[in-house]
Amino acid sequence: MYIIKLNAIDSTNSYLKDIVSVTLPKDYTVVVAEKQTKGRGQMGAEWQAESGKSLTVSVFKSLESFDVKEQFYISMAVSLAIFKALSVFKIPQLRIKWPNDILSADTKICGILIENVIKNNNLQGSIIGFGLNVNQKYFDNLPQASSMSLLTGVIYNKDEVLSEILKQMKFYFNILESNNHSEIKEEYESFLFRKDKPSTFRSSNNNSFSGIIQGVTKSGQLQVWTEDEIIRTFDLKDVKLLY
Template identity: 45%
Template sequence: MKLIKLDAIDSTNDFLKGLSNNQSIENFTVVTAESQTKGKGQMGSVWVSEKGKNLTMSVLVNDYLSDISAVFDINIAVSISIIQVLKDLHIPKLSIKWPNDIMSYNKKIGGILIENSIKSNGTIHSIVGIGLNINQTDFTNLPKASSLAKICSTTFDKEKILLMIVEKLKQNIQFWNVNAISMWAKYSDNLFKKGIPMTFLDKNEKYFMGIIQGVSTIGKLEVLLENDSVSDFDIKEIQMLY
């Protein structure tokens, strides 16, 4: 595994993407930064992180996806890898807020942003961006955020966690064909608020009640509605209120 450490960068995803576009680099190359000026989250949001306290990293994953229709598989592999590592570190009450926020109790402690590109030879390259709140304890104006240190009242070794995540991800990808069904089941079992009646906001800004049932094969959230029907929602179509 090649590890590139940066002090400050606009975005580790953008840096790694540019690197992979301009030269041949080994699979599972990792870029990490102490500070990101333009860290990205889902749907164009900004990932805010205190310098030096948290894990901000991007990993190149080549030749994992063979079919773009199965693109959600890599979300499954990455999010479950992180959950498995955090369980090994005894982080309590872990879950995945669809599609790929990492939660402890009702607090967000991490996020994942995966950018896929199809190369001219038909191969699919994935840039896996991971932000994980490790040792930051001040979350003023971020009431839904927390960190490993704040939850567990101790500090953690960021690089050790980075290496654990990459190793677990490599294992899960290597054995994906054997374990795909169980990995999808683990993702479903770890879904935040699954089976609990809750309020949602749709794209027309209308509130409705529903119960999360799971995730479809293409990564849409399956919600049981009050009329006993199940509807599938894309990330731009629904907001979870909790």
């Protein structure tokens, strides 16, 4: 494992992408920044992290033998790795909010952004970025954000937290690389936020509807049992879970 520690950077994912544009890094090359000036989340959202109080990390995972059609399994494996690492630190009421936010009860403590490296329609690897609120206490205009420390009252050693996440990441990628994909999907679905509970959703055309999350497809679409008693599938850009 090769770890690059930076004081400040625009984005750890962008830093790794610049390296990838020249040559593929070693497997499990890790970039850690004390401060990100342009951290990114899903769908172009900005990731807010107080300098020195959070983990802002990107990991390059080599996946040259992995089928590009099954890339959502990467997202599931990473979600499970962070979920299990946080379980080790006794973070309460953990859930995975589709596709890969990590919640405690209904507050978000970790966001994940995965950018796959694809050349000639073949997957070369993944740049796995995550922002984990570790010791941060204040969040501007983010009422649904929290941190490990706010939830437990403990001040955490960020290096210890990162070490546990990387350990769990290796564990789950070993399962993936042994082609035991069903185990990953089954475990991921068991921890899905609001699964099997009546929930409210908003569609891309701003209409609200009720439904019950059943699970996900192999390609990562959300399966929702809707009021007309049909299981419909949705992409990330098509629907938002209101909570």
